Each structure stands twice: as C-alpha cells, then as structure tokens.
Amino acid sequence: DAGITQSPRHKVTETGTPVTLRCHQTENHRYMYWYRQDPGHGLRLIHYSYGVKDTDKGEVSDGYSVSRSKTEDFLLTLESATSSQTSVYFCAISPTGIYGYTFGSGTRLTVV
C-alpha cells in the first residue's frame, strides 16, 4: 500500500503532557525524517535518522526527541507539549537520502 503510515492522524493534548508520534515504513528505507508544517514557514526539519539508532537534529529540534530502534519505526516525542508545538507533523522516508522521498499523510497535533 502506501509504504509509510503515521499514527495517530489527529491528536489533541494538554500543555505539559508528553506525546509520541509514530512513523512506520514497510519500504526498508535507510533514511527517515520528521518535519513540521506551519503557515508561512513551509515544512521545517525537526529530526532525521540515517540508520537504526543513528539520529540527528534538524533546524527546529528544541522540545523534541526521537528514537529509531528498528528500521521500520521512527518515533517523535514531545517531552512536554507546549502550544507552540501545535502543528501538522509529516514523516518522510528515502532510500538514498538524495531523492525518492515519500511522505506520510501527516499528523495534526493540537496542544491546548
């Protein structure tokens, strides 16, 4: 099917609570990415992974952590959600880290 799924698709959470978003792929791609989309900013990179247990920060990583314990799953955790983290979150995968990106359907997160 899609090869990449994000869960949940929608979530409303309270300020101060931890939240984990999941990205699951069935393509066995090496590279995985988390982006957030906000009006006027396009998509901005939060964290990325270039292999199991190999992750690094993107341009807007403060307040977020990630983990990748197996090839197919890349988890994004908001350690203590704030209203500024209300956004749409996209996961992407790539076999090459150069092109061939496939994006998930997105997770709409609202922090109240």
Next chain:
Amino acid sequence: AQKVTQAQTEISVVEKEDVTLDCVYETRDTTYYLFWYKQPPSGELVFLIRRNSFDEQNEISGRYSWNFQKSTSSFNFTITASQVVDSAVYFCALSNANAGGTSYGKLTFGQGTILTVHP
C-alpha cells in the same frame, strides 16, 4: 546554509489563465536537487518533479513546465491553462546530493505558495 524562497504567498487566477510560481534558492553545494511538491486541500504532499543541478533543461509534463536557471538560482513552475483542480499549496524544496557526507539529504522547503484557481 541552504535557503529556498517563494516570494509569492498567495496567487489567485481565473480558470484557463497561465500562472508561474517563483522559486529562488541558495546553496553552497555544487551538486544538489530541486523539487516541487503539491499539497491539495486534502493535505498530502504530492511529488511533481525533481531536477539535479547538472541538468538545466526545461521540462514539460502536460500543462506543467519548469524552468531551471542556475545563473539566477531559480526553479520556476508554470501551469498552463490552469484548472480548478490545480488549487493547492505548492512547495519548492532543495536537497544536496552528498548522501555519503553529513547532510543526509535533508530537504529545505520554501514557505509555499497558495494557488487558488477560480471557475
């Protein structure tokens, strides 16, 4: 640092008009890729085109065409005879090609251009 600028925040046209979406980029890399994505109201990101930095040929695909000019660091997108179904947010993006280095193909996106095509 890489940067992509889409100066047009919103464009509104009437069906059958031609429309050009501008994209200007900055990078220090000599090898890189440029992309255009479409995001319809349903929210998913739809890949439209990829162009590498060594290929400056213009590309045409149906009503879509792309003009890549390294001299002006621009990668503009033209829709000919626009249709209501073209209404969407369009993103230009840039990645460098040094997958074996430290950049790992991170995409840098422009702010997006909202295109509305009226019947």
